Amino acid sequence: MKNTTLAVSIVATLAGLGMSSIASGAVVVVNSQVAWDVYVAAQGATVATETFESFEVGYRSSATGTAGGTTWTANASIGEITFQELGGHRIISTALGGRTLNFTFAPGVQGIGGEMFGTNASFAVVPAEITVTLADGTSYVNDQTSASDFVGFYSNGAAIASISVSTSTEATYVTVDNLYFATVPAPGALALLSLAGVVGGRSRRRANSAAV
Amino acid sequence: MKNTTLAISALVTLSAVQGASAAVAVFTNWGVWNNAVTAEGHSVAVETFNSYGPGTATLLTGSPLPASGITWTATAPTNGLVTDVATVRTHTATDDLVFDFEPGVQGIGGNIYTSVLGQGKSSAFIEVTLADGVSYFGNSDNAEMFIGFYSDTASIAKLTIKVYQIVGVNSHATVDNLYFAVPAPGALALLVTAGLVGGRNRRRA
Numbered sequence: 001m002k003n004t005t006l007a008v009s010i011v012a013t014l015a016g017l018g019m020s021s022i023a024s025g026a027v028v029v030v031n032s033q034v035a036w037d038v039y040v041a042a043q044g045a046t047v048a049t050e051t052f053e054s055f056e057v058g059y060r061s062s063a064t065g066t067a068g069g070t071t072w073t074a075n076a077s078i079g080e081i082t083f084q085e086l087g088g089h090r091i092i093s094t095a096l097g098g099r100t101l102n103f104t105f106a107p108g109v110q111g112i113g114g115e116m117f118g119t120n121a122s123f124a125v126v127p128a129e130i131t132v133t134l135a136d137g138t139s140y141v142n143d144q145t146s147a148s149d150f151v152g153f154y155s156n157g158a159a160i161a162s163i164s165v166s167t168s169t170e171a172t173y174v175t176v177d178n179l180y181f182a183t184v185p186a187p188g189a190l191a192l193l194s195l196a197g198v199v200g201g202r203s204r205r206r207a208n209s210a211a212v
Numbered sequence: 213m214k215n216t217t218l219a220i221s222a223l224v225t226l227s228a229v230q231g232a233s234a235a236v237a238v239f240t241n242w243g244v245w246n247n248a249v250t251a252e253g254h255s256v257a258v259e260t261f262n263s264y265g266p267g268t269a270t271l272l273t274g275s276p277l278p279a280s281g282i283t284w285t286a287t288a289p290t291n292g293l294v295t296d297v298a299t300v301r302t303h304t305a306t307d308d309l310v311f312d313f314e315p316g317v318q319g320i321g322g323n324i325y326t327s328v329l330g331q332g333k334s335s336a337f338i339e340v341t342l343a344d345g346v347s348y349f350g351n352s353d354n355a356e357m358f359i360g361f362y363s364d365t366a367s368i369a370k371l372t373i374k375v376y377q378i379v380g381v382n383s384h385a386t387v388d389n390l391y392f393a394v395p396a397p398g399a400l401a402l403l404v405t406a407g408l409v410g411g412r413n414r415r416r417a
Contacts, residue, residue, distance in 0.1 A: 026345030029238040035337060035350045129244060137235030138346055143244055156345075 027138045028154045033113065036152035036180070040111045043154065045182040047111075052090040052178070055083040059095055070181045071106045077166075084123050087147060091177050093119055098170035103179070108159025111182025113152025116165050117144040118172040128172040133164045147177060154182060236346040237362045239321065242391070245360035249319040249393035252364070259284060259390040264295040268303060280394035285312045288385075294329075298388065301327060302375075305382035309373040311390070316367030319393025321360025326352040326375050326383035336383035337376040342368055355388065362393065 030036040040047060048068025055063060059082045062075040074081055074092060077100035082093055094101050105112070118128025125147050132151045133139040136158070140151050153160060165174045239245035246256060257276035264272065270292040273285045286293060291304040302309050313320065326336040333355045340359050341347035344366065348359050352375070361368060373385040 028339070028347045028349045030349050031240050032350050038337065039349050131237075139237045141237050141239055141244055141248060143241055154349075 026155065026157050027134065027136065028156070029138070029140045030113070030152040030154065031140065031142065031150060033150040033152070033180075036111070036113045036150065036154070039152075039154055040182040043110070043156075043182075043184065045110055045154075045184045048181045048183070050179040050181070052083060052092050055090060055092070057083055057085060057090075063092070067179070067181055068183060069107075070109055070183065072179065072181075073104045073106075075102055076100065077102065086119070086123055086125070086175075086177070089147070089177050091119075091123075091147075091175050093123070093173050093175040095173075097121065097173050098167060099174070100164050100166040101174045101176065102162065102164050103176075104162045105160065105181070108161040109181045110156075110159060110184050111152065111154040112160050112163055112179065113150060113182075114179040115148055115177035116151045117147055117149050117175055117177075118167055118169070119175045120171065120173065123173075123175075125175075126172060128167050128169055128174075130174060131166045131168075133166070134160055135162045147175075152180070235363065235365050236342065236344065237364075238346070238348050239360040239362070240348070240350075240358060242321065242358040242360070245319070245321045245358065245362070245391070248362055252318070252362070252393070253396055254319060254393035255396040257282065257392045257394045259392070260298055261295065261300055261388070261390075262298045264298070264300070266296045267294070269293050269295065272300060276390065276392045276394075280392070281315070282317060282392055282394060283314045284390065284392075285314070286310065286387075287312075294384075299327070299386055301384040301386040303384075305375065305377070305384050307385070308375075309385035309387065311371040311373075311387075313369050313371075313392075316369035317392050317394065318364070318367055319360065319362040320368050320371055320390065321358060322390040323355065323357060323388035324352070324359045324373055325355050325357050325386055325388075327355075327386040328381055328383060333386075334381050334383040336378055336381075338385065339374045339376070341372045341374070343370040352383070355386075360391065 030039055050065055050067040059080045061080055064073045076094040079096040082095045084091055116130055116132055118126050120126045127145045130144045131139055131141045167174050257278055257280045259274055259276040271287050272293055275283050286300055287310050288302040288307040290307045294301050294303050324340055326334050328334040333353050335353045338352040339347050339349045342361055375383050375385050377383055
């Protein structure tokens with residue numbers, strides 16, 4: 001919540017400087033949630049969050065959920081995936097070490113981010129080199145050391161339909177805490193939202209008038 | 213001809229053994245970038261900017277060490293550059309800092325951040341973009357901060373650093389060191405040998 005407030009404040013400052021829209025290239029890689037929030041807000045995107053809290057602890061071959069208008073599906077390159085508790089958060093992880101955790105999105109999203117890191121067999125966070133790769137081959141590689149280490153992407157072109165989270169270490173289990181989906185409302189949807197706002201506002205005004 | 217094919221085949225095999233990778237990979241840790249480019253058969257040449265004294269310039273050019281045949285050129289389109297304390301930065305805060313590389317490189321990285329004249333590092337957001345559009349966007353207030361790229365497809369010929377001011381301070385795009393992934397001496401020797409053998413075969417033919 002604190003980060004969101006900061007991001008909104010920064011976007012307001014950018015807008016004040018005439019930089020309401022950050023122009024950029026095909027795929028942007030971001031490793032801080034505040035920066036990602038700033039970036040997606042400047043693109044006019046809205047963010048929906050999947051916390052995984054609604055998934056019971058346990059193992060399964062795959063999982064599917066919905067956040068905002070995005071349906072995601074997760075599986076592992078080999079073996080099962082698992083939902084576990086870590087620091088009061090529900091996390092998703094591979095059941096086998098050294099495997100890749102794959103997510104697909106329908107429909108594709110303009111931006112995707114999340115806390116992505118490594119855990120050991122006891123579900124404790126361990127420093128690990130984590131690679132997050134998009135379907136177009138763009139990737140981010142880093143030594144992730146904590147459960148708050150963020151990785152995000154934003155595409156100004158084709159929507160992002162999948163990500164793969166992998167590690168080079170057999171003893172590491174790739175783990176994701178939250179997933180953040182950035183989508184840009186279609187022009188028609190924006191118009192509908194505006195119309196809904198106008199109608200809603202008018203209705204409220206009418207109701208207030210009636211009350212007076 | 214057969215020997216040339218063998219040499220090229222050896223290079224391809226070397227690359228395949230050392231691991232397939234994405235089109236463009238982005239890094240924010242020098243050690244991880246260094247390991248990745250080394251694993252792909254490159255060595256690293258460095259431009260420290262230590263040989264540039266305090267001053268201004270419309271354009272700067274140089275070559276990283278050890279010498280590898282690569283030349284970099286730095287420009288800032290509006291008002292030129294400032295060199296100071298082994299760094300290069302834009303003269304005007306709103307300017308982009310642009311680096312061109314000749315020939316292009318497979319990997320490039322650097323300590324890239326924003327600074328305010330006389331006050332060192334400053335708070336802002338920066339976007340570092342390659343010619344193909346892949347970019348990094350993030351906070352820029354750490355002079356030790358590293359941003360790097362590795363391309364296993366097209367070589368990287370340009371790097372553009374753009375600053376987004378978030379407070380009323382005029383933050384300048386600033387670079388301390390630049391790291392270049394260049395062909396390792398062994399690979400260079402192999403290429404030279406392949407060239408020699410190929411040339412000899414062509415002459416025989």
